[in-house]
Amino acid sequence: MKVIVSAFSNLYTDQRIEKVCETLSKEGYEIFLIGNDWGGAPEMTRNYPFKRIKQFSKSLKTAYPEFNWKLYGELKKVADVDTILLANDLDALLPNVLISKKLNIPLVFDSHEIYTEMPAIQGKFTQKIWRYLEKKLLPNLKYMMTESQSYAEWFSVKYSVKPVVVRNIPRKFETPAEIPLNHPKIILYQGAINQSRGIGQAILAMKYLEGVIFKIAGDGPKINDYKALVVKENLSSKVEFLGKIAPTELRKITKTADVALSIEENGGVSYLYSLPNKVADCIQARVPLVLINFPEMMRVYNQFKIGEIVENHDPKNLAEKIKIVLQKGRAFYQPELEKAAAELCWEKEEPKILALFKKVVAENF
Template sequence: MKIIVSAFSSLYTDQRIEKVCETLYKNGYEIVLIGNDWGGAGEMQRPYQFSRIRHSSSSLKSAYPEFNWKLYKELKKNADKNTILLANDLDALLPNVLISKKLNIPLVFDSHEIFTEMPAIQGRFTQKIWRLLEKRLVPNIRYMMTESQSYAEWFSAKYHVNPVVVRNIPRRITEPVEIPNNNPKIILYQGVINQSRGIPQAILATHFLDNVIFKIVGDGPKRIEYEELVRKENLGNKVEFLGKLIPTELRKITKTADVALSLEENGGVSYLYSLPNKVADSVQARVPLVLINFPEMVRVYHQFKVGELIENHDPKNIADKIKVVLEKGRAFYQPELKKAAAALCWEQEESKIISLFKKVIAENF
């Protein structure tokens, strides 16, 4: 059985798509992966077929329709009666719906987030367009996955769909943990450098911390602005931007941290209800966290005391909680991190994916 997986995404760094494809490939499915070259096309090696749509657009406003049109043609060329379509996020859904109807083949929708509620499009005209598309397409989705229980509840309440929750969490790390004796202590943010991630507040928090280096791993539209903030605040000796890293290199950096941050702001329900993959990445690396008190992170915290919670984004408050973690030390949190690592791993999610696709086959072929 062939599965065509498509996404307006950097296949080079998208860990969720890589893990889903690997799980399906290992279970005997033929995988055809289609992404694009927006934001770059790093060299990749995969055991299955993949391709990236080339863009001529210079802005996202025109890149989205260009991608959707070209994706439609690619799906039409590659799909047949023995195909399952797997669309990742709303920005790749329309061509998949059209081809699904045209060929009468099943479609699985994997919503990595609540796309229409992302901070980057809040209050913009494009948000109205995406909401209209969501309203037209999502209620008719028969098979769906999403990344958190809160997301699933939101989609169910709004569109009466029933998503399977497949958390975006890493594979389990089983090798022994080595706790470094860092001097200065390392604070880590990993992920997209964008608004509503709590990054500027964390930068300002370093004013209240001694003998630390705050490493920011990733790239994004707010990087230049935050680099300027570091210069303005004379924090160049405490804050370091490492840029975008491939997953294997990122994991090496994560293991070296003394404390990791997940301080998302309430820029809409997409962030409020998220379980950022950096939380589980840090858990697998046995690195304690400072977490914002959003539903999914509180859910993890109540199960496993993997760090400390904050209630607001005041820089002094953030610094105080970082101090608590640093003073207790990584060794203090290891028993809870070990228990959390056994639960928050991709191996716990794979059976849900396989069960969903077996159901798709049983009901359609």
């Protein structure tokens, strides 16, 4: 059975898509992956064929329509009656719906977030367009996955769909051989450098901490703003920007940290109800976290005491919570991190994906 997976992504750092494709491929599904070269096309290898659609647009306003038009053409060429379509996020859904109807083949939708509620489009005209598409397309979807229980509940209430919850969490890591003795202590943020991630407040928190280095691993549209903030506040000796890092290299960096941060801001329900990838990445690396008190992070914290909870983004308050973790030390949190790592791993999510696709096959072929 062929599965055509598509996303508005250059695919290189999208670990969820990679894990889903790998899971299905191991089960015997024939995978064909389609992305694009928006943001570059770094060299990568997969054990299944993939294609990146070339984009000529210079802004996202035109890049999305261009991608959707070209994706429709690609799907039309490669899909047949023995195909399952897997669309990732709302920005790749419309062409998949059209081809699904044209060929009368099943479509699975994987919503990595609540796309219409992302901070980057709040209050913009494009938000109305995406909401229109969401309202038109989602109620008719028969098969859907999403990344958190809170997301699933939101979609269910809004559109009467019943998504399968497949958390975006890594495969099990081996327990690190030893906890590094860092001088200065390493505070880590990993992920996209954009708005509503609490990065600015974390930078300002460094004013209240001594003997630390705040490492920011990732890239994004706000990186120059945060670099300017570091210079303005004379924090260059305490903050280091590592840039975009391949997932395999990032895992090595994560293991070196004394504490990691997941302190998203409430820029809309897409962030409020998220369980950021970095939370489980740090758990697998056995690194304690300072977490904001959002529903999905509290769901994890209430089960496993893997760090400390911060209730707001005041830099001084944030510094105090970081201090608590550093004073207790990584060793203090290891028993809870070990228990969490055994539970929050991709191996626990794979059966849900395979059960969903087994159902798709049984009901359509």
